[in-house]
Amino acid sequence: MRLFWYATMLFLYAPLAVVVLFSFNAANSPARFAGFSLRWYDRLMTNDALLLAFKNSLILGVSSSLIAVVFGAMLGYGMYRFRHWHLHWLVWLIYLPIVMPDVVYGISEMTFFVAMHRNFGIFEPGLSTMILAHVSFQIPFVALLVHSRLLVLDPLLFEACADLYASPLKRLRYFLIPVLWPALLASFLLAFTLSIDDFVISFFTAGPSSTTLPIYIWSAVRKGITPEVNAVAALIIAAVGIAGLAALVYHHVKFRFSHSVKT
Amino acid sequence: MQQIAKQTGQLVAIIGPGVLWIIVFLVLPSLYLISIAFLSNDPYGLPQLPLSLHAFRELAGFGLLGWSPGNLYTLGRSLWQATFATILVILISYPIAYYIATRPVHLRPLMLVLIVVPSWTNQVIRAVGWMNLFSPGTPLANLSAMLGFTEPQMGLFPSQFAVVVGMVYNFLPFMVLPLYAAFERLDHAQVEAARDLFATPMRAFVHAVLPQTLPGLLAGTVLVAVPAFGMFVVPELLGGGRSSMIGNLVARQFADGANWPLGAAGALLMILATLLGLYILRRAARRLSSEREMLL
CATH class of the missing domain: 1.20.5 (Single alpha-helices involved in coiled-coils or other helix-helix interfaces)
Structure with a gap:
């Protein structure tokens, strides 16, 4: 049993370890390790395309996550507050982006943006369309996280707000935001991770100048794996x-x- | 009456932006894509009127040059590769989930994190790792050549084997986590009762362990099999033309070999497969557990 566990760990970590090991390879091939070298890292620092891809990934991740946290948190709060209304369609809508196969997701966005661009001149493929697409799959995760946090709160707290005649704005400022901020921070980090990690949807919604890190690696790999x-x-x-x-x-x-x- | 109107207004104001975003940037695009499947394609592969079911006939293999089984092979291969990967994932996950559940309490979260951490890296990077390991001349490739599985001087990828390995690697955590959750609540008295009745380990597993972990197994199977069926990155990088799956077939119709209606028809098939998976999961979850509903 213990042996099987270690074998699984080897299976899980060997591919990652090999990537790290061969990034220090002095030779140019994954077949043999010819000594330790940092030259591939040197080369990275002067690779403009790569630095641009890194910058794009950051812009995409931060801006999409910010939008998604605001709208997603509102959605999660709405789900909580109107939970007695039994909004089944809302639950389906929120789960849709989570269960959609990513290829279909990316391609439907792509065809949509292309059609809009051709007919109305809006949504030219690029960073902005990628942000629109990323927000659409980040919102459900944020909403579910905020919703689950609200569910464990004492409902009396909400009544206390009402009893004290708190205006909606004051309720937001002095109650919801202080109570929810750990959940909001967690959802921002989750949304950012989802964005940085996404390849397929980015791949289909990207424009020629909006290469992100995963897309850069993808196109580099298609030409052959290199230590770089x-x-x-x-x-x-x-x-x-x-x-x-x-x-x-x-x-x-x-x-x-x-x-x-x-x- | 006025109260309800006011509350509805509040509901719209609060959930409106998020709902609208998902509808405009996911629901409408998907409906548009589905509608393309029922159009015919112009000489450039783009959709045009009139309406037709031509794309579905093409997906079934009826082309300009008569019937060819290429697309059906791809469909069958998607099913078979996804099934095979799912079975392997189950075989690995059962002992692992059991092992974790029997460790001391303070070690378990650590072990779960160790299972999950590799999946935090990008899919593309994980595939790059396997490409490194399976390249020609690496120890693994040499070993398989020595045993006669592959030609000398050849790598282990591109191949169906590499695709299945890549998929198992990708989806392992999706099976381990729900199975672990099931094992954690396992009633060991039942297992002991089976042992007391001189059940062989196999029978003890089938009659005492399997029924109790079935909900976890089922959740894991849907979580693994459905995305595996629509996998795009792994077959694209670790497989060649002879191991491509429906996701690759669909993507190809929107790139070089443009035929949007055909691609849309394939996408519709993938959506239906996903809905079928969810439906099975919900039905089974309702039947198996009297506990809270899966959704919320």
């Missing part, structure tokens, strides 16, 4: 690894804390 591609991938893996480590440390601290409270 491995180096870009290794940097992204490192970022993910740090995030994973942070999650572990956070969990560990929380566990320790909850234990020390109990005893």
Whole structure:
């Protein structure tokens, strides 16, 4: 059993480890390791196309996540507040982007944007269409996260607001935002991760000058894997690894804390 | 009466922007794409009137030069590769989920994170990892050549094998997590009862473990099989023309070999497959558990 666990770990981490290892390869082939070298990383720093792709990924991730958090949080709050109305169509609508196969998702956006552009001159494929598409799949995740946070709140809190004659604006400022901000931060991070991680939908909605990191890696790989591609991938893996480590440390601290409270 | 009108107004103001966004940028585009499937294609592969079912006949293999099984092969291959990958994922996930559920409580979240972390990286990057491992001249490729599975000097990709491995790699966490959730609530008394009655491990599994973990298994199967059927990145990078799947067939119709109606017909098929998967999941979830509904 233990052996099987380690074998699975090997299966899960070997491909990532190989990418990192060969990004330091002095030779140009994944067949043999010819000594340690940083030259591929050197080359990355002067690769303008790559730096642009990095910048595009960041712009896309941040702006789409900001929009999605605002509209998604409103949607989640609406779902909570009008939960007695049994809005089944709303639940279906929210799950639609989550279950849609990504190829179909991307292509339907693409055909739609192309048709709009041809007939009305709006929605020229580029970063702006990518933002529109990304927001549409981020909103449901944000809404569900905010909704689940609201469900665990004490409903009396809402009545307290009403009893104190809080105006909608004051309720937002002094109650909802302070209570929800951890959920809002978490949904921003989730939306950002979804955006950075997405390849297929970006691929179909991108314009010629809006290459993002995954698209850059994709087109580089189609010409053949090189240590340079491995180096870009290794940097992204490192970022993910740090995030994973942070999650572990956070969990560990929380566990320790909850234990020390109990005893 | 006025109260209801006021509340409806509030509802529209609060959920309006989000709902509108999803409708305009997902529902309308999908409906447009579906409608394209019922149009005919002009010489450039773009949709035009009149309405026709030609695209569906083409999807079934009836082309200008008569019937050819190419598209049906691709459909069959999607089904078979997705099924095979799902079975492999189940075979790996059962022992793993069980193992995690039997570890000390404080270790379990760590182990789950270890299972999930690789899937936080991009799909493309994960495929690049396998391309590295399967390239000609790597130890794995040499080993398979030595055992006679592949020609010497050839890599392990592009191949159906590489596609299946890539899909198993992608979808493993989607099976481990629901199975783990099922194992965590497992009633061990039933397993012990089976053992007391001298059940072989196999029979104990079938009669005591399997029924209890069935909801998790089912959820995992839908979560794995449905996206596996529509997989695009993995067959595109790790497979060649002889292992391409319906997702690739659809995408191709909107790129070089343009034929939008044919692609739209394929996309419609993928949507129907997804809805079928969800329907099965909901039906089964209702029948299996008297607990809360799956959706919300």
